[in-house]
Amino acid sequence: MLTALGALLGLVRDQVIAHLFGAGAESDAFLVSWTVPEVSSTLLIEDAMALILVPAFSLAVARGSVRALLRRTLPALCGLLGCVALLVIAGAPWVVDALAPGLPDHALAVDCTRATATCVFSFGLVGYFSAALRAHSRFLAPAAIYVAYNTGIVVTMVLLPGGLGVRAAAIGVAVGGACMAAIQAPSLWRRVRAAGPALPGARVPGVGVALVAPVIVFALSRQAQVLVERFLAAPLPAGAISHLNYAQKVAQLPMTLSLMLCTVTFPVVARAMGAGDTETARRRVERDLATAAVVVLLGTALVTACAPQIVHILFQRGAFDAADTAATASVMRVYALGLLGQTLVGALVRCYFSAARPLWYPALAMLGGLALTTASGAALVRVWGVLGIAVANALGISLTAVLLLTGLGGRSVPVRVPHVAAGLGKLTAAALAATAAGRLCAGALPDPYLATAAGSLAVAAVFLAVAAALRAPGAGAVLAALPRTARTLTRKLPDAR
Template sequence: MPVTGGSGRSPGSTALRSCSTGDDGGAPAPPDGNGATPLGRFLVKAAAVTAGLTAAGAVLGLARDQMIAHLFGAAHESDSFLIAWTVPEMASTLLIEDAMALLMVPAFSHALARKAAARWEDQGQDPVRLLVRETLPRLLVFLAAVACLLVAAAPWVVSLLAPGLPDPGLAVQCTRMTALTVLTFGVAGYLSAALRAHRRFLTPAAIYVSYNVGIIAVMAALHAVWGVRAAAAGVAAGGLLMVLVQLPSFLRAVGAGTRRAWGVPGSRRARVGGATPVTFGLIVPVLCFAVFRQSQVLVERFLAASLPPGAISHLNYAQKVAQMPMVLSLMVCTVTFPAVARAMADGKRDRARRRVERDLVLASFAVLTGSALVIGYAPQIIEALFERGAFTHRDTLATASVMRVYGLGLLGHCLVGALSRPFFSTARPTWFPALAMGVGLLVDIVAGAIAVRWWGTHGIAAANAAGVSTSAALLLTGLGSRIVPVELRKIIAPVSRLTVAAAAACAAGWAAAPLVPEPLLSAALGCLLVPAVFVVTVAALRALEVIIPPRRVARLVSELTVRFRHAR
């Protein structure tokens, strides 16, 4: 997170530019004091930019999935590609969404805090540039080596991921192409972490737009010649675009090399402006947490490989659509994570506590609204999105029923993503998130192995929901005593009320969905009905006061009443 500088520009315009354009150097942070743009206003702007681009990426992701379903259906070809897609899915979680962000955002935030101190003391070496110089070259070498290893070991990787897959040759060819994303995703995640710490959210939020554009373009051009291999080649091309779209902003914000102050002794420079260390002891807990979290997908693919052809595809499409509300709900936490990390670095634990409590409730509000929609309108959503070409009505019914089960675990997925960030916002390593995810993964494995025999894909989805909910409960109970002293009652009480409201909205949507025969129109009306019922129920349960302070609610009601009387 950048520090406040004496640029002479208005704080409001600076905040907006730092969010959207990425000026050279560290974008000044909106001050927290009186007489300046509050931090909250900047975060709202950044969240809006991030949410907008994330929504655009999600829409393109749906278009990508629609194209795959239309061209290849839900059969052996699509299953082979989805096995290969496990590599970029794992790489995305490890290198963009979880491990890289959880490691490097706090590291860059601490470096920026030290840079602020050095700026006013004696202008030592730039800690941010030192951090880049000491971490990026090693990361490139490591990621390139891992990518080459995956290309060579592709047959063993496929046999490990899907031992029951007939004719694995196609999956091996696709895996060799998707293995390149280990390098490109790692670099993209590193650039995203650096830019977010500098409060530049535009280009990091645009990476999935460029990624999906690359996949769609390559599939459209080459599917007639390469078949499903074109989708794998598109994944590789999309990964490269994720790097290229961020590189100019990164170079403007961070630059290359190091600056040395004239006349400052070397030992003094090292003490004042040294790089923030990213130690092995800090990396391993974050890496284990991310691996355990993403391993739920590996468990699902492994268990579904023994089911009839198409099972992996049904699980994939259901999960992709169901998790859209979770991804959008976490945009608040993505934007505020650098603020939490900077507050922890500055020793302002009370500010971090208030931010975390507010973020958890806001994220729960968003994800539960989406959960009610995807559960209530699952058949209509899947039919409108995918039922064309090789994707049949039978595939629609199978995918929709699985998606409804997945929807039960969306709150758990959201809370895991939101709760993990405060744990890794400090400079000291902690193993508790990895332990919590390990316990949840064990629940997923045991429950999935038992349930798949009786309920097939539904049992796999139910085990996923049970495992991630277990991890979320452990993280919530462990956060207050270990990292940030949150008050559990301020989180559990409103989230419980929001869950009741989501159940009521889901029931209303489930009952109303079949009344409109056209699936697209039915789903569109559901996007109005379900949120309306949810908000009304939230207001009746007084859970709205948790999200909007009571004074603001009373003022809003008073203004609306006065306007209504004047209108009459």
């Protein structure tokens, strides 16, 4: 629930930015600086830091060597992050030139980049704290980080003087990063104080270059897709980067929700692989893939069917006009084609790194997808403009997902690839039927609110019905969970009051 709330507050943040700055040269300048927290989030919170440290802390918890691991890694990490943040601040003009050559408002982008560069340090602490807490099976504080982050950004934009323009949003990013670290620190401190002495002869899990390097290459390659998109979009008419950004932010919500389960079960898979229990890991991973696919494909169908209405409701006010709505909705529908691939990559890579051993295959698969994104994007942007960039994103991430799925069995958790692929095929068929039904219902109503409601109901009903008829994996679990969740809430809410 906290993760979902954080994602919704992210939409509120984007609504405020769209209302105040629209989709033009000023918002483009801020979004170039936004690349710094995006890359930092991927490296230091979502991917690299978690993939490296969750298995390490999981082993440390089992061996009773948590404090030793903290003493070995935290001071060095803080020193490294501080140096990198200062380098980005000093080199902000060159960073902007590299990210978006020819950007109309170069000076504004430099100012914003210097403010957002503080996230290199704060996000590093956030990712470290999150990994340690998840390994202790403590998920409340890590789940609340984006609630704190987006609240900090929105409050800062509202409170700072209007004369700062979009710089207020960049300052808000710095404030939000500090809030993320602060909300986790008390919980981690309690866990460290409660940690007992190390077991006799216990070893501190290693976090060496051989383990770190392939994870960092994978994470950078994955985030480089965004850099390629903005690089290709920079020469296009003003607003192209903004349309692409708003479309991604909305379309990625189903992916964010679908990966919540994998985030919680990652320590379980890591402990099972560390103990040599590959059968438990296999069952857990196959179940997670099916459930994540149900959520993301249901969301993909909704986003594709009701894209204009959703963008109208969320953003069309202030400086964001009807032309921006039409452009963003078109990009969002194309970008949604790669959501299943995005989800599979996020879920499968946790399997590869769950055993805490060096493994280069995921990085090579991601580099292959990035190469396809770059080559196809450079070709298609000349024909379709920003839509060509969205197509290239979907092609590249889908290739990476296929490579990771087909290569998993012999390198990590021994999942049954044909079984998983067949289940994904059934769920995709259900999503296609749901998209058609949702678009038909949404298009029949002129009011965007009523159209979105009707389209959502049609998508959900048709998707679950077709998935159940095809006996697709995960659909039955979702249907069974609805009444169970209702009963649980009914029982727990009086206690909460």
